[in-house]
Amino acid sequence: MLRQFARYSRTHLNQTNYLISNQTRTKYGETLIDHYKNPRNVGSLDKGDKNVGSAIVGAPACGDVMKFQVQFDDNGRVVDAKFKTFGCGSAIASSSVATEWVKGKTAEECLSITNNDIAQHLALPPVKKHCSLLAESAIRESVSNYKAKQAPHMMKAEN
Amino acid sequence: MMKRLITPLTRVTLRSLYSTAQVQSKVVQFTEPRAPEVYKNSESSTKAIYFDLGATTPVDPRVLDRMLPLYTDMYGNPHSRTHEYGWNSEAQVEEARRHVADLIGCTSKEIVFTSGATESNNTAIKGVARFYKKKKNHIITTQTEHKCVLDSCRHLEDEGFTITYLPVKQNGLIDLDLLEQEITDKTLLVSVMAVNNEIGVLQPLKDIGQLCRKRGVLFHTDAAQAVGKIPVNVDDMCIDLLSISGHKLYGPKGIGALYVRKNKPRVRLAPIINGGGQEGGRRSGTVPSPLVVGLGEACRVAKQDLERDAKYVKELSKYMIEGFRSRLDHVILNGDEEQRYPGIVNISFAYVEGESLLMALNTVALSSGSACTSASLEPSYVLRALGVSEDLAHTSLRFGIGRFTTKKEVDYVLDKCSFEVERLREMSPLYEMVKEGIDLSEVKWEHH
Numbered sequence: 001m002l003r004q005f006a007r008y009s010r011t012h013l014n015q016t017n018y019l020i021s022n023q024t025r026t027k028y029g030e031t032l033i034d035h036y037k038n039p040r041n042v043g044s045l046d047k048g049d050k051n052v053g054s055a056i057v058g059a060p061a062c063g064d065v066m067k068f069q070v071q072f073d074d075n076g077r078v079v080d081a082k083f084k085t086f087g088c089g090s091a092i093a094s095s096s097v098a099t100e101w102v103k104g105k106t107a108e109e110c111l112s113i114t115n116n117d118i119a120q121h122l123a124l125p126p127v128k129k130h131c132s133l134l135a136e137s138a139i140r141e142s143v144s145n146y147k148a149k150q151a152p153h154m155m156k157a158e159n
Numbered sequence: 160m161m162k163r164l165i166t167p168l169t170r171v172t173l174r175s176l177y178s179t180a181q182v183q184s185k186v187v188q189f190t191e192p193r194a195p196e197v198y199k200n201s202e203s204s205t206k207a208i209y210f211d212l213g214a215t216t217p218v219d220p221r222v223l224d225r226m227l228p229l230y231t232d233m234y235g236n237p238h239s240r241t242h243e244y245g246w247n248s249e250a251q252v253e254e255a256r257r258h259v260a261d262l263i264g265c266t267s268k269e270i271v272f273t274s275g276a277t278e279s280n281n282t283a284i285k286g287v288a289r290f291y292k293k294k295k296n297h298i299i300t301t302q303t304e305h306k307c308v309l310d311s312c313r314h315l316e317d318e319g320f321t322i323t324y325l326p327v328k329q330n331g332l333i334d335l336d337l338l339e340q341e342i343t344d345k346t347l348l349v350s351v352m353a354v355n356n357e358i359g360v361l362q363p364l365k366d367i368g369q370l371c372r373k374r375g376v377l378f379h380t381d382a383a384q385a386v387g388k389i390p391v392n393v394d395d396m397c398i399d400l401l402s403i404s405g406h407k408l409y410g411p412k413g414i415g416a417l418y419v420r421k422n423k424p425r426v427r428l429a430p431i432i433n434g435g436g437q438e439g440g441r442r443s444g445t446v447p448s449p450l451v452v453g454l455g456e457a458c459r460v461a462k463q464d465l466e467r468d469a470k471y472v473k474e475l476s477k478y479m480i481e482g483f484r485s486r487l488d489h490v491i492l493n494g495d496e497e498q499r500y501p502g503i504v505n506i507s508f509a510y511v512e513g514e515s516l517l518m519a520l521n522t523v524a525l526s527s528g529s530a531c532t533s534a535s536l537e538p539s540y541v542l543r544a545l546g547v548s549e550d551l552a553h554t555s556l557r558f559g560i561g562r563f564t565t566k567k568e569v570d571y572v573l574d575k576c577s578f579e580v581e582r583l584r585e586m587s588p589l590y591e592m593v594k595e596g597i598d599l600s601e602v603k604w605e606h607h
């Protein structure tokens with residue numbers, strides 16, 4: 001039994017300690033790493049659909065580009081959201097969190113999501129705050145794109 | 160049975176340490192180098208595979224064995240003239256100096272020990288400039304130099320020097336005609352690094368040296384990444400000043416050397432560290448004998464193994480680059496393909512950002528030219544000087560291959576990296592746009 005314990009401690013205990021220290025060594029919190037490793041809602045929605053608001057924010061020169069799409073249902077609530085990001089781990093995590101949070105909200109409620117909420121949820125280090133800013137602007141741009149698509153329809157209805 | 164519970168993980172390397180009792184001053188012959196067996200199989204091991212050899216190298220076990228007696232036994236100050244501790248220490252330091260000199264083809268008297276290549280570069284540039292200030296005040300360097308060279312030059316501008324920062328061609332090499340045009344009769348020094356630490360490009364040292372000798376200009380080269388890996392001969396290449404870094408050639412950290420030519424022409428310099436006048440008045444301070452002996456042994460071993468290492472690294476590097484090219488598309492090698500040191504491979508994986516790829520490759524130790532990994536948000540200045548567009552500069556990764564890299568590790572990196580790049584490309588809007596046929600340079604991006 002002692003021999004088995006020796007073998008277990010040699011392989012498993014050391015391994016877990018190192019794995020924990022590997023995670024903390026990158027100085028990123030667990031939520032962030034989780035969103036990075038298992039990003040939610042990666043993909044695309046149909047750009048042409050009038051209930052889908054799309055936006056591409058950022059620039060490759062800055063090293064951060066986010067494509068954000070939200071799909072509203074006929075009641076004006078978000079039913080699906082998808083994202084694609086070219087950027088560092090913080091940017092990917094920020095946009096992944098953003099797609100999770102917009103689901104089930106109306107357009108006005110989406111606009112109330114701020115970059116500080118995202119940054120706090122992920123425990124972003126100060127140097128990565130701009131990633132959450134980009135995620136917030138991605139939400140806003142896609143919502144206003146959806147509203148712009150809806151506006152001509154509303155005017156036609158009024159007429 | 161209870162004793163078996165505690166098993167030291169590094170038994171392999173510790174054994175070699177305990178076996179060296181009294182090392183005489185004559186050279187001890189060691190066997191073939193053992194690769195550091197700190198990790199066996201990458202997935203189940205606890206430590207990342209080390210592929211960041213451009214940043215620093217592990218200490219060769221032969222070097223460590225040679226250094227230890229100087230900490231335990233022969234710990235005298237090499238400048239103490241009155242007892243055997245000092246005499247023994249001095250003998251060790253002089254032997255190490257001979258090894259360093261042999262590696263680059265000069266005499267012992269021309270080697271000055273410093274705290275590293277940064278100090279050697281500072282001494283070479285500022286020391287030489289301040290000595291010859293009254294006669295000549297123009298210095299030429301390149302835009303891809305190490306930060307210590309660029310920063311020293313910037314400080315000299317405040318002291319009244321004119322500095323020319325030569326641009327490089329797209330493959331990273333300097334234009335010799337441009338260099339010839341820039342040399343005036345006020346030019347004192349040309350400083351061009353031998354092997355670039357970020358992209359691995361090898362500059363034409365012999366041509367630059369001959370040009371400088373012809374025009375009466377001193378030639379300094381920061382050979383931190385080159386010494387011990389490619390054959391360097393200061394007479395052949397007409398080099399007047401050369402910087403060496405200990406921890407880039409499997410030696411200890413905190414030690415370096417500066418070669419200062421003694422004749423034809425004799426190079427004088429004003430010391431930047433003043434004190435008791437050690438190292439021929441060029442660098443004061445107690446010479447750190449254990450570190451110096453480590454550097455000497457690293458140089459001796461490098462000279463002995465140079466051909467074998469060079470061939471091994473070249474094959475492995477070619478295997479790795481071809482491996483990437485066959486598994487992925489949109490893979491760009493930064494820097495010239497032929498004129499390079501094969502051990503430093505800087506690759507851009509387009510449409511995938513460097514820091515996110517590094518996070519994905521958490522079992523491999525690497526560095527990137529991306530902005531997100533540096534303290535500022537600017538991408539690497541070396542890649543910018545090559546004319547690499549900003550979005551590609553964010554996507555580059557630097558791999559280092561050296562004496563202890565095994566083919567198994569390279570295979571693992573190839574597989575894992577290809578897998579992660581494909582996964583991240585699925586998540587990348589830029590890749591999606593490229594697949595749809597959109598030309599990214601035509602897109603108007605909105606800046607936030």
